[in-house]
Amino acid sequence: MRAIAWTDPVAVASAFAEETHACVLLSGDGGWSYVLRRPDAMADVGRDLRALLGGGEMSPEGPPFQGGVVGLAGYELSAQLEPTAPQVRGAWPDLTLLRYPALLAFHADRRRAVAVGRGRDRAAAGAAADGALSWLDEAGAKPRAGILAEDVALSVPDERHAAAVAETVARIAAGEIFQANLARPWRGRLAPDVRPFDVFARLARQSAAGYAAFLNLPGRALVSNSPERFLSVRPGPDGLWAETHPIKGTRPRGVDAVSDAALAAELEASEKDRAENLMIVDLMRNDLARVSVPGSVQVPELFGLESYANVHHLVSRVRSRLQPGRDAWDAFLAAFPPGSVTGAPKLQAMRVIADYEAPRGPYCGSLFWAGVDGALDASVLIRTLALVENAAGWAFEARAGGGIVADSDPAAEVAETTAKIGAILRALMDAP
Known part of the structure; x- marks a missing residue:
């Protein structure tokens, strides 16, 4: 590991962002961000994750991710994991695993940055x-x-989405489900000579x-x-601990401080939104319990x-200790797709x-890193x-x-x- 002067990771990555497999994992809350390029191994099946990772030393002064695998799991990966899930396939791969032998890591709050390498020995890692x-x-x-974009259009108009919400509310009333998350797409194309990284950089x-x-x-x-x-999965003195942060419950930001x-x-006091959040907390507790030590599942923060x-947003935290012999990939697969x-x-x-949406592809899947020490961090x-x-x-x-429950109002959804x-629309359509 080599210490370097802190600089903006987005600016660094912009130099080679058009390279195949260029990757940026950016912490928007002042934590560690990572810039990666040139993976040395790839796979598209889950059992290869452990083989790709291997092992290696970790520096106690370094970032949580010190090399390993970055993975993209599409929502339709669920069809491979569970035969009774909707068996649909989209245009995107269900799973992409990329092993990176080197990375740059940046901590915004600490104004600290390091270069990290991995290899068969210290000399190879240093190189x-x-x-x-x-x-x-x-x-x-x-x-x-x-x-940045042109021809941006809402593909499911308001009235059609409202009708889907109303039908889902009726299905809830009939006892089919308690909650379902329905989404609708916006589609378009980037303006000539605009690259995807330009959108990322503006956001x-x-x-x-x-x-x-x-x-x-x-x-x-x-x-x-x-x-x-x-x-997230992190090693502790008593084993691996998993934690998930389900988001459910939303209000728009106000036009001024008072509103x-x-x-x-209003969001914090909403019984409907709290109930919606609690359903997902219970679901995630059950998912993690499948691979966790009995009695270890906790809810340190609710609403x-x-x-x-x-x-x-209303955000809760669910935490548990994994069973001996279980690892981060076991926890990921037990809980995927996110509740x-x-x-x-x-x-x-x-x-x-599946009755209302086309295959989701990456949307509502997960992008994650998996480290050589058994740690993992995955987004929704x-x-x-x-x-x-x-x-x-x-x-x-x-x-x-958004999550549809028994008292959801179609217009509000x-x-x-x-x-x-x-x-996203502002980044695409508003010239700064």
């Missing part, structure tokens, strides 16, 4: 770290000015969220501004308020979602653009949704999706 240092010598691109400047990320794949790209942790505070207080650029973007009971909610891919390159340039889709997509 990999030195190679990552050389990335800093490449000239980054200037931030793109002007409007990072305007409203970076805690799990902002960029990943360039062959003919595809992912830009995420997600605020939601799906799952903003009133909307936040916490978190505020973002466009919305307030906050499916509903309860999970499998039946997924069947309801909401506030995310899935981009595909074609003859006309870069086409994209971004979805926004329509408004909630519009509030949630706001930061």
Whole structure:
């Protein structure tokens, strides 16, 4: 590991963002961010994750992620994990695993940065770290000015989404489910000469969220501004501990401080939103219990308020100690797809979602890193653009949704999706 002067990780990555497999994992809350390129191994099946990781030493002064695998799990991976889940396939791969032998890590609050390398011995690891240092010598691109997208259109109009919500409420009343998360898409294409990284860089400047990320794949790209942790796993003195942060319950931000505070207080007092959140907390408790030591599942925080650029959210925390012999990948697969973007009971909610939505692809899947020490950190891919390159340039889709429960109001649910997509639409359509 080599110490380096702190600099903006987005600026560093801009120099090679068009490379296949260039990746940025950006902490919008002042923690560690990572810039990665040139993986040395790839796989597309889950059992290869452990083989890809191998092992190695960890520096106690280093970042949580000191090399290993970055993975993209599409929502439809669920069809491989559970035969009774909707058996649908989209255009995106269900799972992509990339092993990176080197990375640059940046801590914004501490103004600290390091280059990390891994290899078969100390000399090889040092050489990999030195190679990552050389990335800093490449000239980054200037931030793109002007409007980034054209032909942006809402693909499911308000009345159609409202009708889907009303039908789902009726299905809840009939006893089919308790909750389902329904989303609708916005589609368009980037303006000529605009690249996906330009969208990521603008979101990072305007409203970076805690799990902002960029990943360039062959003919595809992912830009995420997600605020939601799906799952983290960290080693402790008594084993591996897993934690999830389900988000459920939303209000838009106010136009001034007074209205903003009133909307936040309204959310915190809302019985409907608290019930919606509690259903997902219970679902995640059950998911983690499948791989955890009996009695270790805890809820350290319930209905916490978190505020973002466009919305307030209720966020809870669920924590558990994994059973001996179980690892982070076991926990990930036991809880995937995230309960906050499916509903309860999970499998039946997924069947309801499949009745109204086309295959989701990356949306509501997860982008994650898995380290050589057994740690893992995974996001829920909401506030995310899935981009595909074609003859006309870069086409994209971004979805926004919400949890539908027994007393959901269709008009309010329509408004909630519009509030949630706001930061992405502003980044695409408003010239700074």
